Amino acid sequence: MAATIYFVVRLHNLLAVVMLGGIYSLLAATMFVVLDAVDVAFTEAAVGAGISTVLMLGALSMTTSVEKTDARSTLLPLLFVVLAGFALIYGTLDMPHYGDPIAPIHQHVAPTYLADSLAKTSVPNVVTAVLASYRGYDTLGEVVVIFTAGVGVVLLIGRGRRRPGRKRDGE
Amino acid sequence: MSHHLIVRVVSKLLIPFILLFALYVQFHGDFGPGGGFQAGVIFASAFILYALVFGLDNARRVLPEWVTRAGIALGVLIYGGTGVVGILLGHNYLDYSPLGSTAPLGQHIGISVIEFGVGMTVASVMATIFLAFAGRNRDLFDLEE
Incomplete structure (x- = not known):
């Protein structure tokens, strides 16, 4: 990678x-x-x-x-990227180890989901149960995001095809 | 690309299976990995493959633009409408429990229905975006009239 x-x-x-x-x-x-x-x-x-x-x-x-090649110096951006990278890596040092059973993410709501989702939703795939039922509002938001993207593309360039003979200027 | 015999034959063979796989991912998402998002994308990719191989006009004949544009809105409507049905039956918005005879069954039905809405919106949006891009510059996309 x-x-x-x-x-x-x-x-x-x-x-x-x-x-x-x-x-x-x-x-x-x-x-x-x-x-x-x-x-x-x-x-x-x-x-x-x-x-x-x-x-x-x-x-x-x-x-x-x-x-297009950019003639400007890349030293300053490189410095910022390296600094930000070090800050991020420094931030991960405090995180719990991968797979640590007492990590906060395994203590909060995940055990409830794993234990109850089959009985409450009768859907064996816990990911689907969380996505569509427990987090239904978030998924609705995601769908609306995709909807907005589609509407935006249609409004911006979706109608260029209807006038194939006409010269498209001002683009 | 229509003069490439091998590409035409192979994609003709593949497209039904891609569509079938999309439906499998859509309706088996409750039991295995998958769901509306993935199924919609796979469904749209079958359509895009068809459009690339057989040309835009044939693709528009298979799936006219008004269908995909209606699908964009209809998917969101199915999702939101399922939530409203929950309100009308005396529960909270997006609470699927009253949809079935028992609460878990209602949840299962609700999840299946909203996943279908998700799949419809995602597939329609992907197909629409592709058609919009490809419709602008056919020669660059190697799509014959």
């Missing part, structure tokens, strides 16, 4: 960058499988590696596929 990111940063051919983004998503999906988060891995593989790569290619075909 680190090698993928290195080439994403270094390459100027955006087509290759989009492809590497898809590869990165696939690698992230395998990582989620290793962490036993099958539902997340499934979403990452389908959305990250599949659809978003196609949509990025679609967006790319409307612009150029070569990144």
Whole structure:
């Protein structure tokens, strides 16, 4: 994954960058499988590696596929990125170890979900039960986000097709 | 891309199975990994594959644009409407318990229905976004008229 990111940063051919983004998503999906988060891995593989790569290619075909080079110095941004990275890593030092049974996340509501969700919702997949029932409002919000994205795209560029002969100026 | 015989034949073979897999992910999401989001994306990817191989006009004939645009709103309506049904039956918004004879059965029915709404919205949005992008520049997408 680190090698993928290195080439994403270094390459100027955006087509290759989009492809590497898809590869990165696939690698992230395998990582989620290793962490036993099958539902997340499934979403990452389908959305990250599949659809978003196609949509990025679609967006790319409307612009150029070569990144413009910037002559300005990259030292100051690099300094900030390194500092922020160190701050983030420093922040993880206080986190409980992975799989630690007394970590707060395993003490709060997760045991209730695991114990009660089958009896209360009769849905064996706990992820689905939490997503759709316990956290129904959040999922409704996510759907509305996707809805808004679709409406936005339709409003912005959805009607260009209707006038194929007309010259589109001012774009 | 319509002159590529192998691509045409293979995608013709694959598309029914992709659609079937999407339906499996949609309706088996209660029991295994999956759900509306993933199923919607897989369903849309079958449609996008069809559009890439057989051209935009054929794809529009299969799934006209007004269908996908209506699907965007209908999915959210199904989700929100299920919540309103809960209110009308005397419970809280998005409480699915009264939908079945027992509370767990009602929850199961409610979850299935809202997952269907999620899948419909996601599939329609993905198909619409793809059609909007591809419709703008057909020559770059190698889509014949």
